[in-house]
Ligand SMILES: *[C@@H]1O[C@H](CO)[C@@H](O)[C@H](O)[C@H]1NC(C)=O
Ligand SMILES: *[C@@H]1O[C@H](CO)[C@@H](O)[C@H](O)[C@H]1NC(C)=O
Ligand SMILES: *[C@@H]1O[C@H](CO)[C@@H](O)[C@H](O)[C@H]1NC(C)=O
């Protein structure tokens with residue numbers, strides 16, 4: 001771009017810029033007077049003073065400044081409240097003690113505010129100078145009583161049974177106008193659902209039927225344009241359970257529902273379930289065909305001398321006397337003369353052994369195959385040979401391991417072995433992590449592996 005062309009474009013830009021400034025000045029002169037209000041809606045409290053702020057500005061020389069306040073309610077004629085010229089105020093004598101203005105400040109003070117003062121307030125400013133300029137604004141005023149702290153009532157106050165009973169929470173506010181209600185559960189808004197509904201005003205919350213999930217800290221939040229209050233926390237009483245019944249012990253080895261205890265040891269069982277009100281627990285022992293209740297309460301102590309040398313079945317019953325529901329957990333106690341620690345260690349050392357055996361066999365077979373392949377080249381011959389053989393050969397190999405798919409089941413197994421009086425491993429149970437895979441083929445192989 002040449003020097004001249006650059007200068008030409010520069011000067012034209014400056015020209016546009018100057019033009020814009022000139023237009024702005026012109027517009028400002030045309031507007032002349034500007035009246036603004038910080039907010040178009042002002043919420044007032046009954047009985048208190050309300051201040052309606054107004055700002056105005058103008059750019060012409062003025063001789064007289066006139067300010068007029070009018071009031072209008074829907075479907076009525078606007079009413080004159082008060083006006084001023086320069087600094088002298090001319091009130092409507094009917095309201096002279098209620099409205100105050102300090103010209104040239106155009107803001108209006110209403111004191112005291114009544115419900116009848118609700119409506120639109122119009123302020124008009126006239127400037128007399130070289131001609132007359134005028135502008136106006138409208139402010140909407142609402143009048144409310146602040147809300148008082150709400151109180152929540154629950155029906156029925158005695159509580160409700162899960163899946164049977166219903167519950168209604170009612171929010172009561174003594175004072176306050178235009179009250180909006182909101183329900184909070186654990187500080188979060190409650191939403192309508194298949195079991196939860198609100199009244200038309202939202203002041204009642206209805207739950208039908210109640211469930212355990214409805215338990216929580218409920219509050220009612222009430223609001224209006226001038227205030228906000230929250231009730232105290234209410235916790236509805238909901239009877240439920242028993243859920244998640246469990247039996248645990250202070251010592252012994254627990255596998256599934258089987259507890260294994262050393263002889264001579266005393267073992268303490270705990271029965272627990274989630275329920276309201278708390279469950280009553282009872283313990284039942286089963287021997288042969290007879291069952292009898294041996295204890296009430298959440299704990300049961302069993303001394304191993306009292307247990308026969310064969311597995312004994314127990315039942316813990318949990319009963320909720322309000323919901324009328326019950327649950328029971330069955331478990332078996334087995335006494336062993338072998339130290340449990342030793343047994344556990346054996347269990348751990350055996351499982352890698354099974355895996356190692358599997359891997360070794362796989363490697364041996366692989367090596368054999370490789371050897372065969374190398375020996376019987378070309379390829380087609382070996383293929384025919386293998387097709388005739390592998391089934392039987394693999395089978396043979398697997399019988400050694402006593403375990404099908406030894407490689408697939410590679411993993412850590414937990415197992416319990418119950419020695420007889422002589423301390424010889426007689427039978428065992430293998431608990432795979434996958435319940436369905438309980439297998440006894442492994443156990444048959446056990447003597448082979450341990451010997
Ligand atoms: C208002 O004030 C201006 C100048 O301050 C004066 O010229 C004018 O006469 C006054 N108007 C009235 C009605 O007092
Ligand atoms: C008008 O008067 C109120 C006090 O009554 C004051 O807070 C406000 O700033 C004044 N407004 C102007 C534009 O002077
Ligand atoms: C008054 O306004 C007229 C035109 O509206 C203008 O010619 C005159 O100069 C103005 N006078 C002053 C003092 O601004």
Ligand SMILES: *[C@@H]1O[C@H](CO)[C@@H](O)[C@H](O)[C@H]1NC(C)=O
Pocket residue numbers: 164165166208209
């Ligand atoms: C609970 O409410 C349901 C539906 O609202 C009603 O059919 C049932 O009778 C109520 N049950 C009780 C115990 O009030």
Ligand SMILES: *[C@@H]1O[C@H](CO)[C@@H](O)[C@H](O)[C@H]1NC(C)=O
Pocket residue numbers: 186216217233
């Ligand atoms: C409910 O409130 C109580 C105290 O009033 C508090 O201990 C409990 O943790 C609260 N529960 C929830 C779910 O916020």
Ligand SMILES: *[C@@H]1O[C@H](CO)[C@@H](O)[C@H](O)[C@H]1NC(C)=O
Pocket residue numbers: 180181189190191198200201202
């Ligand atoms: C009631 O509450 C729901 C949501 O909680 C809300 O959408 C609805 O507008 C409320 N109704 C009233 C009348 O306040």
Ligand SMILES: *[C@@H]1O[C@H](CO)[C@@H](O)[C@H](O)[C@H]1NC(C)=O
Pocket residue numbers: 288289
């Ligand atoms: C247990 O009871 C059943 C019938 O209820 C009976 O057939 C069986 O023989 C009984 N067993 C023992 C060990 O008493």
Ligand SMILES: *[C@@H]1O[C@H](CO)[C@@H](O)[C@H](O)[C@H]1NC(C)=O
Pocket residue numbers: 277278279280321322
């Ligand atoms: C229910 O059981 C509790 C103890 O868990 C007991 O205090 C209460 O009296 C029982 N109620 C009834 C109706 O049996």
